[in-house]
Amino acid sequence: MSTLTPTPGPVRPARRIRSTPGSAPRAQRENPFARASAMIVMGVFTLYFLVPVWWLLVAATKDRAQFTGTNPLWFADFSLFQNIGALVSYRDGVYLKWMLNSALYAGLGALVGTIIAGMCGYALAKYRFPGRELIFNVVLGGVLVPATALALPLFLIFSQISLTNTFWSVFLPSLVSPFGVYLARIYASASVPDELIEAARLDGAGEVRTFFTVSVRMMVPALVTVFLFQFVAIWNNFFLPLIMLRDETLFPVTLGLYGWNSQVNQIPVLRDYVLIGALLSIIPLIIIFLLLQRFWRNGLSAGSVK
């Protein structure tokens, strides 16, 4: 059994049909003690995972006096909207600019990155050409090279061509996702039948057109997964913007909030903005995950099982 070496087994997207959960005779056989302890474990950890987010939500609805004066885990006067208003008007709405930057870096970057990773993975899966294995192995090595190790040399290179402190210095390096190529290749070889490509060929469709009209559809779960994880990776990226950017108006939201948080001692009002800004910054990701969960759950299993 290998892990990182691709072993695209027989077509796997067909998922096993799960027996209906807790179908009567089966459920009764389970030890009630085991059942209770399992539920207790899950319950305790639900608190562990959700209480910090709950605290943030509550804190974001309070004004400064109540933040320290009232129960931190329950609401006082509801001033969420005043807080948001204050946040977005602070310093000419620089926070909104950061959110927009993050959306651009992550949204556009993940979209373009997914397309090119999908094309490359597809070619590696479906065509035979010299150097194919070499390319794949180099890309696989790229999965193991931490992106942060590249940040400094990238900065040095970009400063040679005076491109630091620009949108492109963060955007362009974010487009590359070796893991995306890996996942796309595995998924393409398992779920795009050769017969289908052959049929498209007989119909006279070009290779590139076949990819974009036929094959892409079968790769959707993998591509959505690649998109999501690259989106998250770019949205969370900290080292690259930290090292590249000086101009505040180019910051992604993570770097902006980090900057505010380190000035809280000098400018106390920033603490309110950091908390409310933190809450607003995690909402887009939660929404995206919820909307696309049907896809990425399938895609995940393709990447990890094989």
Next chain:
Amino acid sequence: MSASTARFTDVPGDTRTARRLAGRPGPRPAKPRVQHKRAILIFVLPFGALFSLFYLVPIGYAIYESLLVIKREGTFGAATEVFGGLSQYVLVFQNGPFWQSVGRVLAFGAVQVPIMLGLALLFALLLDSPLVRGKKFFRLAFFVPYAVPGVIAAIMWGYLYSPNLSPFSAVTQNINFLSADLVLWAIANVVTWVYVGYNMLIIYSALLAIPTELYEAARLDGAGQLRIAWSVKIPLIMPAIVLTAIFSIIGTLQLLAEPQVFRSFSSAVTSTFTPNLTVYTTSSIPNVNLAAAFSVVLALATFVLSFTFLKFTQRKEAQ
């Protein structure tokens, strides 16, 4: 490599054999001509170019920079970069704070990665067992922290640890999580909080792909959930666990955002707390050549560690 890949590599062999069998004379079969060259180029080139520009070139450039030293004419003279051989690497190996930071993240990884993956495995197995109701809810609830960027998670927990502002001030006033002794583990908790759900989902998806028949038989023989999990499920999902372990090892060695944020909460987090912080601090001195050498050593160490781990687990599986 199996099935679909093999199918392709077999093709030329097959035709050759077929030709020979058909008794068709002729010259030695030429090297199989690559079909669809243009399409392949269109598919591979964009990624290939970007990968070369933003992965291979930086790696090469880091190695190049790490071989240079700054030379000055007198004390105030102009600085020029000259070839210095491995002298930056000698400095790296003599640099006490750097190796302390490496030791720190290794200790961090040795404790945090097993705890995080142990929890992720436990939750995945519970979700896959008939013991738990409300699977959809738990799956989502545990995954929510993954949507919180590391920087933001660190800011949140910074407040949660604070002796005065924390909702748990009864605890935090007695135990100072931001002290020199505990802050590393306070950061470990932040990382665990963010990534357990993500790893749980990867392992859980692997569990879902196991055909039910494989352990239905064990069940009928009277094996309990624990036994099935241990003897049937865990061996089958080992590849997924290895994958999560490798990504966790890489992540641990790269630790940067969380400790960087914690510097504003705790003076115990120094500017050389983790290897990546050392790189950042060194490069902003600026001493880019030494920072480049740090980067190269770090990338190499990460690569070797994850690769060794991969080989080690594969050998164990083979046994």
